[in-house]
Amino acid sequence: MSPIEHPVVRRFIEDAGHLTQVLGFGRVTGQIYALLYFSAEARSLDDLKRELAISKGSASMCVRQLETLGAVQRVWVKGDRRDYYQANDYFGQIIRRGLQEIVGHRVEALGQFIEEADRSVTGADGDAFIRQRLDRLRAFQKKAQKFWDNPLVKVMLK
Amino acid sequence: MSPIEHPVVRRFIEDAGHLTQVLGFGRVTGQIYALLYFSAEARSLDDLKRELAISKGSASMCVRQLETLGAVQRVWVKGDRRDYYQANDYFGQIIRRGLQEIVGHRVEALGQFIEEADRSVTGADGDAFIRQRLDRLRAFQKKAQKFWDNPLVKVMLK
DNA sequence: CATTGCGTTCAATGCAAATTGAATCTACCA
DNA sequence: TGGTAGATTCAATTTGCATTGAACGCAATG
Secondary structure (H helix, E strand, O other): OOHHHOHHHHHHHHHHHHHHHHOOOOHHHHHHHHHHHOOOOOEEHHHHHHHHOOOHHHHHHHHHHHHHOOOEEEEEOOOOOOEEEEEOOOHHHHHHHHHHHHHHHHHHHHHHHHHHHHHHHOOOOOOHHHHHHHHHHHHHHHHHHHHHHOHHHHHHOO | OOHHHOHHHHHHHHHHHHHHHHOOOOHHHHHHHHHHHOOOOOEEHHHHHHHHOOOHHHHHHHHHHHHHOOOEEEEEOOOOOOEEEEEOOOHHHHHHHHHHHHHHHHHHHHHHHHHHHHHHHOOOOOOHHHHHHHHHHHHHHHHHHHHHHOHHHHHHOO
16 A cells, blocks of 8 residues: 555655755655655555556656665565565655765865865965965865764764 | 856855755855855956856856855955855855745744634534634744744854 | 936846766676 | 566656846936
């Protein structure tokens, strides 16, 4: 029995879709997770396709993304060649990985950028104001890196 | 003199545009902030329009958004009817407000949703599994709220 | 009070990213 | 080994949102 018949679940699926869209993961990703989250039994790609009215390609790609984030688990149902999926409810871990994707990489990218920039504004043609701004940027990057690496943050997201 | 002539600044403007686009604030918003950040003097809407090759409407709307986030300040130049803007460099504060917009509101919205949902699955027609899932969701929401309200987080983002 | 020079608005547009689905690939079974 | 059922891929399409710019509003100035 599909939980999608329940109005509360419908609404949750819609909201989850909005959320993941805003966060840059696409709407379907959140919808799939929400459906799985409220499904007592594991679901196949075809289930998702039918119940959410999406294409098979979309189902496949988004489920893969959720798997990468650790938000979803593949389960085998014996005697059935299809892949089935169920939702993990370790929200903390899922969110941490999602943030890692969005924030973590960028903090490091900023660090690299500043290094490169430093090299090109050092020397005679270096603009004093730009150097000053880069310094503030570097200070911030270090703080951000520190914050991100802080074990306290990891604990709090548990 | 426009800092946009400097390759490092050009590159930074491009990157900042990508970042804000991914974060859902639009490309121009980041570009404007980046340009202002590396501008020694305050800049007018027309400056932004010319140097970033954007429309006046875009400049107006995005600057407004940055102002709301506290990322940018309006300054008056006497004898000039135009509005001038300069970048704040309190990154911590800016990011906190951005997060408030993206995360904070949603944590509260989730809380409200759960309350509503609770009411509609209580009683005879309530599905046991859905109730169980809602319970886990509520537990998470409380933790998230606590994390978000934690003064430590605020301090670390300073 | 008319004019001038700004800022703002919003319907129309353009564009980038999400989504589709036919073609392709893979694993399994007879 | 061929056949089948499902998963995956990616070029083409759709869709939604950022961006544009003409029209409007408004405040200052002579």
